[in-house]
Amino acid sequence: xxxxxxxxxxxxxxxxxGIALGATFVYAxxxxxxxxxxxxxxxxxxxxxxxxxxxxxxxxxPWVEMVTGAALVLGVWRRAAGLLAAALTVAFMVAIAxxxxxxxxxxxxxxxxSSTSSTKAxxxxxxxxxxxxxxxxxxxxxx
Amino acid sequence: MxxxxxxxxxxxxxxxxxxxxxxxxxxxxxxxxxxxxxGVAVALAAVSNALNPLGIRWTAAPDxxxxxxxxxxxxxxxxxxxxxxxxxxxxDALFVDxxxxxxxxxxxxxxxxxxxxxxxxxxxPAMQFRLPKSRLLVLYCYGARCGLSTRQGxxxxxxxxxxxxxxxxxxxxxxxxxxxxxxxxxxxx
Numbered sequence: 334x335x336x337x338x339x340x341x342x343x344x345x346x347x348x349x350x351g352i353a354l355g356a357t358f359v360y361a362x363x364x365x366x367x368x369x370x371x372x373x374x375x376x377x378x379x380x381x382x383x384x385x386x387x388x389x390x391x392x393x394x395p396w397v398e399m400v401t402g403a404a405l406v407l408g409v410w411r412r413a414a415g416l417l418a419a420a421l422t423v424a425f426m427v428a429i430a431x432x433x434x435x436x437x438x439x440x441x442x443x444x445x446x447s448s449t450s451s452t453k454a455x456x457x458x459x460x461x462x463x464x465x466x467x468x469x470x471x472x473x474x475x476x
Numbered sequence: 477m478x479x480x481x482x483x484x485x486x487x488x489x490x491x492x493x494x495x496x497x498x499x500x501x502x503x504x505x506x507x508x509x510x511x512x513x514x515g516v517a518v519a520l521a522a523v524s525n526a527l528n529p530l531g532i533r534w535t536a537a538p539d540x541x542x543x544x545x546x547x548x549x550x551x552x553x554x555x556x557x558x559x560x561x562x563x564x565x566x567x568d569a570l571f572v573d574x575x576x577x578x579x580x581x582x583x584x585x586x587x588x589x590x591x592x593x594x595x596x597x598x599x600x601p602a603m604q605f606r607l608p609k610s611r612l613l614v615l616y617c618y619g620a621r622c623g624l625s626t627r628q629g630x631x632x633x634x635x636x637x638x639x640x641x642x643x644x645x646x647x648x649x650x651x652x653x654x655x656x657x658x659x660x661x662x663x664x665x
Contacts, residue, residue, distance in 0.1 A: 413506045
């Protein structure tokens with residue numbers, strides 16, 4: 334009985350984590366999808382991709398976020414979505430870390446790409462992404 | 477064979493097919509499903525970008541610029557430094573310096589006004605009254621790979637400014653050409 338309760342509590346906890354993670358990804362994708370031109374500018378600022386691929390990345394990545402987030406919220410293919418969420422978050426962490434290490438003073442482009450007074454790419458965002466990564470791995474491996 | 481047995485058979489086939497699909501889907505490892513989700517994202521991105529009036533090319537524009545809505549490409553031309561200098565001498569254009577204020581204060585093209593793009597949200601409300609829509613505006617920033625002027629141009633296009641040009645290689649090209657600056661007014665004349 335106790336084991337069943339524990340398993341149920343674990344399943345509920347994983348579901349809640351998945352929904353929260355998914356909602357975060359969906360929310361993060363909205364402004365980028367609406368303004369691919371501004372998101373492309375921010376991607377360009379990170380100086381990680383050759384100009385040829387910047388637009389394609391700026392068009393595709395927000396939709397990967399959206400589809401991943403929607404799958405997590407709806408509970409469809411949660412483990413696959415968890416895997417994608419983890420991969421995306423690792424990419425974000427690499428991008429932020431290399432920007433900080435190279436001393437680039439740029440906007441994060443995490444949630445808002447339209448304002449010029451939004452959050453800068455910083456180590457605190459790197460830490461926030463580490464929390465998202467932990468949640469993603471949890472959903473991927475345990476859901 | 478009765479109608480009833482026919483319908484039972486159809487139902488059985490449907491159930492068989494469904495369980496087959498379910499079995500196949502269950503066997504797909506996470507990686508394959510993740511790839512399928514990426515495939516859905518690619519399709520949605522293509523449709524969304526085609527329908528978005530601010531949609532962009534999938535690759536860089538022919539001039540190498542990125543992040544320019546297709547609708548803006550021809551309305552935000554780049555000009556070289558020689559052409560910019562001709563406009564400067566004729567007085568036909570107003571120069572807009574998109575760099576940070578400290579760099580503008582250090583030196584700039586004489587007559588240029590400073591609208592630091594990195595602080596656009598803060599400075600634009602006060603600056604908008606100084607920027608006439610009727611004049612040609614030549615926007616410049618630091619130099620290679622600096623998209624601040626192009627970004628500023630996009631904002632201005634959205635606000636109804638139609639006479640715009642971006643100085644290719646910006647301040648760097650102007651200095652290298654030896655054209656006049658506030659601190660070196662007689663150069664290039």
